[in-house]
Amino acid sequence: MEKTRSEIGDKSIIEETIASISENEKISIPGYVIFLVLYIAATVVVELCAGYRGNIVISGRSIPAVAFTGVFSALANVFIIFMVVFCRKLGFYTAITALLVQIFLIIISIVKTQELISLPGLFTDIFTMIAIILLHKKNERLRNYQQRIMDQAVTDMLTGLPNRFACSELIDNLIKRDERFAVVLIDLNNFKSVNDTLGFDAGNKVLTEIASRWKDIADSGLSGTLDFINRLAGDEFSLIIRNYSNSDDILHTINQYEEALGRLLTVDGCDLYVSASIGYAEYPDDAKNFDRLFSYSDAAMSEMKRLGSGNHILHFTPDLLKPERTLEIERKLRTALDNDNIFFCLQPQYDINHKLRGFEALARLKDEKSQILRPDEFIPVAERVGMIDKVDGAVLKKAAIFFGELIRKTSSDIILSVNVSVKHLMKNGFLDELRDVLDVSGIPADQLELEITESVMIDSAEKALHCIEEIKEMGVKIAIDDFGIGYSSLSYLNRLPADLLKIDKSFIDKMNTSDSSKQYVAAIISIGHIMGFEVISEGVEENEQLDSLNDIGCDFIQGFVWGHPIEANEAESLVLSYC
Numbered sequence: 083m084e085k086t087r088s089e090i091g092d093k094s095i096i097e098e099t100i101a102s103i104s105e106n107e108k109i110s111i112p113g114y115v116i117f118l119v120l121y122i123a124a125t126v127v128v129e130l131c132a133g134y135r136g137n138i139v140i141s142g143r144s145i146p147a148v149a150f151t152g153v154f155s156a157l158a159n160v161f162i163i164f165m166v167v168f169c170r171k172l173g174f175y176t177a178i179t180a181l182l183v184q185i186f187l188i189i190i191s192i193v194k195t196q197e198l199i200s201l202p203g204l205f206t207d208i209f210t211m212i213a214i215i216l217l218h219k220k221n222e223r224l225r226n227y228q229q230r231i232m233d234q235a236v237t238d239m240l241t242g243l244p245n246r247f248a249c250s251e252l253i254d255n256l257i258k259r260d261e262r263f264a265v266v267l268i269d270l271n272n273f274k275s276v277n278d279t280l281g282f283d284a285g286n287k288v289l290t291e292i293a294s295r296w297k298d299i300a301d302s303g304l305s306g307t308l309d310f311i312n313r314l315a316g317d318e319f320s321l322i323i324r325n326y327s328n329s330d331d332i333l334h335t336i337n338q339y340e341e342a343l344g345r346l347l348t349v350d351g352c353d354l355y356v357s358a359s360i361g362y363a364e365y366p367d368d369a370k371n372f373d374r375l376f377s378y379s380d381a382a383m384s385e386m387k388r389l390g391s392g393n394h395i396l397h398f399t400p401d402l403l404k405p406e407r408t409l410e411i412e413r414k415l416r417t418a419l420d421n422d423n424i425f426f427c428l429q430p431q432y433d434i435n436h437k438l439r440g441f442e443a444l445a446r447l448k449d450e451k452s453q454i455l456r457p458d459e460f461i462p463v464a465e466r467v468g469m470i471d472k473v474d475g476a477v478l479k480k481a482a483i484f485f486g487e488l489i490r491k492t493s494s495d496i497i498l499s500v501n502v503s504v505k506h507l508m509k510n511g512f513l514d515e516l517r518d519v520l521d522v523s524g525i526p527a528d529q530l531e532l533e534i535t536e537s538v539m540i541d542s543a544e545k546a547l548h549c550i551e552e553i554k555e556m557g558v559k560i561a562i563d564d565f566g567i568g569y570s571s572l573s574y575l576n577r578l579p580a581d582l583l584k585i586d587k588s589f590i591d592k593m594n595t596s597d598s599s600k601q602y603v604a605a606i607i608s609i610g611h612i613m614g615f616e617v618i619s620e621g622v623e624e625n626e627q628l629d630s631l632n633d634i635g636c637d638f639i640q641g642f643v644w645g646h647p648i649e650a651n652e653a654e655s656l657v658l659s660y661c
């Protein structure tokens with residue numbers, strides 16, 4: 083049966099768990115009782131021998147009984163010393179009490195009988211008492227020292243959270259007890275950028291603040307489950323969840339940690355919003371041993387990382403383990419490129435008064451069975467295997483040619499926005515490719531916009547900035563995609579020759595339920611305007627979000643509320659309906 087919070091009392095869950103892991107030396111009550119009984123027995127024998135005036139015959143020799151008092155009183159003291167050594171505080175206090183009682187009784191007997199025969203016994207007891215006090219003090223000092231080393235072995239020095247060792251000890255214990263639990267791996271997104279842009283000290287402060295928010299949740303019991311949060315390494319944490327009934331409880335708990343993580347964090351005067359990729363696996367349903375639990379939750383977490391923004395939490399499923407899955411996508415990608423089966427959809431963008439601003443081209447892949455794959459699946463694979471320039475290039479070229487014809491036909495001044503991977507952007511031939519696209523399609527440079535993802539860009543800021551400046555010189559617009567989930571500092575924004583900030587969908591999702599998200603969106607819009615950028619909100623799905631965005635001065639809207647990604651011919655009809 084699980085321990086409840088009231089059983090644990092005031093002690094925090096984390097401290098309680100660490101204590102149970104690190105405290106390997108427990109007082110043995112049976113041992114204590116045995117020493118106590120032996121001590122009492124030896125003392126009784128001493129008293130009996132002292133009071134018996136006759137002799138005891140051993141091997142035909144008769145020895146006065148009183149001669150045995152010394153032997154048994156020495157034995158009684160030995161038992162008392164054992165008690166101090168093996169039974170720690172309990173043994174020490176029992177021994178002191180016993181000796182004080184003895185000393186008191188001896189003094190009374192001396193005073194009563196006016197005989198000094200018990201004086202050596204009195205001195206023996208006093209010296210024994212001094213010896214056990216010294217022994218106890220030394221023992222305690224040694225134990226405190228051991229405890230400190232134990233604590234350090236299970237604690238992460240930077241954040242004060244339990245470390246990887248503590249986590250593995252806990253999991254081992256839970257598995258031995260066959261108790262149900264979930265292992266949740268949490269990996270902060272783009273944390274490297276914090277260290278790179280703000281420095282290691284700031285990075286450490288970010289980790290410490292996050293750890294303290296999470297420790298508060300774990301200790302408060304607000305999540306409703308028994309939680310054990312610890313830092314594994316760098317920006318990787320793990321959360322062990324116990325005492326839950328179903329997967330909704332697990333998600334409910336993880337959401338609370340994610341919500342605490344997502345709150346505004348101010349470090350050295352810089353405002354940051356941190357997000358994480360989260361994966362989890364359950365004992366015993368998903369895996370039955372430590373290594374598997376970790377590698378399965380890691381597989382789920384890595385999948386979330388690969389998919390990027392949007393959902394952040396994934397439960398492990400066996401198909402995540404299949405390397406064939408990635409290989410299959412890679413194969414489909416190569417076939418699609420060979421057969422010219424990469425194509426594009428167009429999602430409309432509007433100004434706040436519902437006037438068409440233009441379209442974002444979104445890549446699609448048609449496989450051999452004519453099934454359509456979404457970019458979330460194949461773009462990360464294309465990046466990994468070095469085919470992203472071909473995919474981007476195909477979408478850019480095809481969308482531009484279509485769009486060139488469309489604006490010539492309609493004399494429209496709308497904009498075509500195309501996603502470009504930073505890997506592609508920084509290839510030597512990219513600027514030539516772009517010039518070529520402008521030539522072939524006939525699109526005026528200021529009606530073409532390139533979207534670059536903020537977080538990826540910060541990782542390679544210097545090289546990317548140089549490239550972007552050249553693109554700007556050609557007259558092509560730059561949009562910063564998924565803005566807000568990275569760690570943009572104001573000075574970095576100031577250097578960025580962008581035209582448009584695209585606020586990430588995750589903030590729009592939360593803006594009508596979380597005040598801080600709404601304020602954050604409002605702040606991005608104001609700062610963007612001050613710096614001369616226009617601002618578009620992505621993933622707008624509800625009218626209430628539209629109203630709020632209107633109130634806080636957002637320039638443009640992209641989202642299902644006003645339009646899903648559509649085929650090229652539908653986009654043409656849409657533009658014609660505006661002419």
Ligand code: C2E
Nearest residue numbers: 444445456457458474477501502503621622623640641642
């Ligand atoms: P993105 O550039 O941020 O594109 C927006 C994504 O959000 C699109 O998903 C779009 O369909 C989706 N979206 C737009 N409005 C809503 C909404 O109201 N609700 C919801 N739930 N979703 C909405 P899609 O097409 O799956 O694209 C995903 C990502 O793949 C893109 O995110 C972009 O980062 C990448 N991508 C797409 N095409 C290309 C490409 O040609 N090249 C490169 N490098 N990346 C691309």
Ligand code: MG
Nearest residue numbers: 442501533563
């Ligand atoms: Mg985009």
Ligand code: MG
Nearest residue numbers: 563564584620
């Ligand atoms: Mg986006």
